[in-house]
Amino acid sequence: MLDERSELETLREIYYLTDGASGNWRKLLALGDCLDQQLKRKLLWMWPTSVDLDYFNQLLSMHNIHRILSIGCGSGLLEWLMTASGGRRVSMFGLEVDRKWWQSKYSVRSFIPLNYVEGASQLHTELLTSCCNDAPPCALLFCYFNNRGAFLEYLKVFRGKWLILIGPQPARGIHTDPNPVQPQLPEDQWTLRERLNWTDQNIVAFYEKIA
Ligand SMILES: C[S@@+](CC[C@H](N)C(=O)[O-])C[C@H]1O[C@@H](n2cnc3c(N)ncnc32)[C@H](O)[C@@H]1O
Structure with a gap:
């Protein structure tokens, strides 16, 4: 230690x-x-390799995803790595709860522009406007997120068409909700388009909205 x-x-x-x-x-x-x-x-919960980042960035360009809102991004260091390794072609914004913690002297600095959700009623506005320089995100990213209720609320108000889920392979025995492989998304609305195996048995899944 x-x-x-x-x-x-x-x-x-x-x-x-x-x-x-x-x-x-x-x-x-x-x-x-x-x-x-x-x-x-x-x-951050999982450290990618440069190869992981390279594949990830290729998918972002292939699907024209250029503005991402990462929910529960923590320090945002993973997101910083994503944008820096991708030549800063993608804008990355973060959303967190617990402003007090993230602005306290015990916490690490935030590596991407960070907004805070103070209450459920604010969700809608945050997601559609102020989080991303007054523009809506093309994709929501959840990495090692573990709050089903909040996840479903975010999905309800999200108007973009991409959902990127990062988390452990189910066999690892680490619980996240959603899990990228078995996210239990609202039926008939989302389809799996891409799946990457990242280092240390982590999965990155891209879901596209079809309805
Ligand atoms: C396990 S941490 C993962 C942090 C980061 N994504 C990573 O991969 O290192 C889960 C994060 O989700 C945040 N969180 C929990 N509920 C949330 C909510 N309703 N809205 C936004 N963030 C939330 C927590 O504050 C925490 O930072």
Whole structure:
């Protein structure tokens, strides 16, 4: 386990590597390989490889997905990696609950523009306007999300046509809801278009709205 000082130094390096001018996503991935498990998890739940990111970005361009709202993005570091590795062709925005935590001194900095949901009534407006520079997202992304009720609420108000789910293969025994392989989406509305196997038995699934 890292002591507080080395955690701070590591974070400082991560902030440097994700900074606009000096940003270097390949170095960040290499640093991620050496991180203490606890800090790794604090930053994000799954660390992709450069090959994972490459396939992912190819699918985004193939389907013309250029504005993504990541729900429950945490620090947003995964999303930062996605955009940086894809040459910043995609705009990524995040939505989180618990503003107090994310703005506290104990939390890590957010790596993408982050909005907060303060209450259910705000969901609709957030999703359709202010989250994405006043434009609606083309895709909603859920990575290791685990809140079925909220997930269904988000789907109800989402008007775009892509849903990207990232999570563990069911065999790993880690529970997420939705799970990318068995998301139990509202019937007859969504169809699986793409499925990627990412490192460490993780799945990325692209669902397209058909109704
Ligand atoms: C397991 S964490 C995953 C964080 C990040 N996506 C990752 O992969 O590292 C789940 C996140 O979902 C957020 N969350 C839970 N309910 C939410 C809701 N109704 N709206 C937005 N975010 C929510 C939590 O605050 C938490 O940060």
